[in-house]
Amino acid sequence: MSIPFFVFFACAVLAIAGALVLIVSREPIHSALALVLVMISLAILYLLLGAPFIAAVQIIVYAGAIMVLFVFVIMLLNAGVEERTNWSKLAKYAGLPLALILLLETAHWLFHAPIGVAIANGPGAPAPAASTTQLSLELFQQYLFPFEATSILILIAILGALVLARKEE
Amino acid sequence: MSVVPISWYLVLSAILFGLGVIAFVFKRNIITIFMSIELMLNAVNLAFVAFARARNQLDGLVFVFFVIVVAAAEAAVGLAIVIMLARNRESLNVERINLLKF
Numbered sequence: 001m002s003i004p005f006f007v008f009f010a011c012a013v014l015a016i017a018g019a020l021v022l023i024v025s026r027e028p029i030h031s032a033l034a035l036v037l038v039m040i041s042l043a044i045l046y047l048l049l050g051a052p053f054i055a056a057v058q059i060i061v062y063a064g065a066i067m068v069l070f071v072f073v074i075m076l077l078n079a080g081v082e083e084r085t086n087w088s089k090l091a092k093y094a095g096l097p098l099a100l101i102l103l104l105e106t107a108h109w110l111f112h113a114p115i116g117v118a119i120a121n122g123p124g125a126p127a128p129a130a131s132t133t134q135l136s137l138e139l140f141q142q143y144l145f146p147f148e149a150t151s152i153l154i155l156i157a158i159l160g161a162l163v164l165a166r167k168e169e
Numbered sequence: 170m171s172v173v174p175i176s177w178y179l180v181l182s183a184i185l186f187g188l189g190v191i192a193f194v195f196k197r198n199i200i201t202i203f204m205s206i207e208l209m210l211n212a213v214n215l216a217f218v219a220f221a222r223a224r225n226q227l228d229g230l231v232f233v234f235f236v237i238v239v240a241a242a243e244a245a246v247g248l249a250i251v252i253m254l255a256r257n258r259e260s261l262n263v264e265r266i267n268l269l270k271f
Contacts, residue, residue, distance in 0.1 A: 008173045012181045019188035019208060023195065028261075031201050035208060038185070042211055045178065049222045054233050058214075061237050066207065066244045073248045074200055077255045095194045103187025110179035110216070138227045139234065150238045157242035164249035 007048055011041040028079045032070050039063040053132045178219035185212035199254065199261050203247055210240050 014037060021034035039062045046055035139147060189212060192205035214233045221229025251261070258265055 004173050008177065012177075015181065016184060016188070019185055019192070022201070022204060022208065023188060023192045028198050028200050028204075031204055035204050038208060039211060042215055045181075045215065046218055048173065049178065049218050051218050051221070051230055051233075054214075054218060054230055057234065057237055061241060062207075062211070066241055069244055069248055070200065070204060073251060077200075077252065077261065079198065079200060079261055091194055096191070099187060099191045099194060102190060103183060106183035106186060107180045110176065110183050135227055135230055139231055143231050143235075146235060150235060154238065154242050157245050161245045161249040164246065165252050 004048060007044065011044045011048075014038075014041040015045075026081050028074045029071065032067060032074060035070075036063050036067050039067070053135055175219050175223040179216055182212045182216040182219065185209075185215070197262050197264060199251055199263050199266070200248075202263065203244070203251070207240060207244070210236060 018034040018038035018041070022031045022038070025031050025034065039058060043055040043058040043063070046052075046058060186209050189205045189209035192208065193202055196202050196205060214236055217229045217233045217236070221227065221233075254266060255261055260266075
């Protein structure tokens, strides 16, 4: 078994384990740390897929900024153990089977998608890693307008967060 | 050096998305529900990167970039709403937030 397969399996197992811990643990802070584990293993998978810029953004923005925000809010609100409530019958008897069916269906159709079989399973040579130069050219030429629109979106989000979290006078 | 098939990445993405859906349905803490949304976004990002690699095009990576930016904005506004709810309701349990419930 070659190194890429080993790295893929290690990261996949870590990611799935992190997601399971997110579901099982009752302490929000444990869930947050498990989610950080998922994000870091996904960043390694992005490196394996030849997208170093996206891997760096994943670490800096997701595992860094967004999760720090989550942990900060958990500590600010002093969120303790999740209350144990009786699950609604609908969620228990219809929700779980339906979620599992969704999981299996998505996995099945992705696995049998023409792109997965024809392109990905071929023994073809590994494509060159997407260079950051190419990515930035694409981002600032073809996708310039969406880029500027997201900057306005961020500005509005900052204003909204400030207004929402302000103490009432 | 052999390459991991793209379809394996897609299956991992589907599994993570399914786990995110399960967490979204079953968790009772509003912060954890937010985190499960982030988990689903991450799963979709993995599928985007895998497809970008399979088709050897960069558009998928640009989409991942935009998804991450929008997720950051969503987390900021959402957590502000959570703080406001926690102040008004003294609880993070979503079953206590039932003002609009029929």
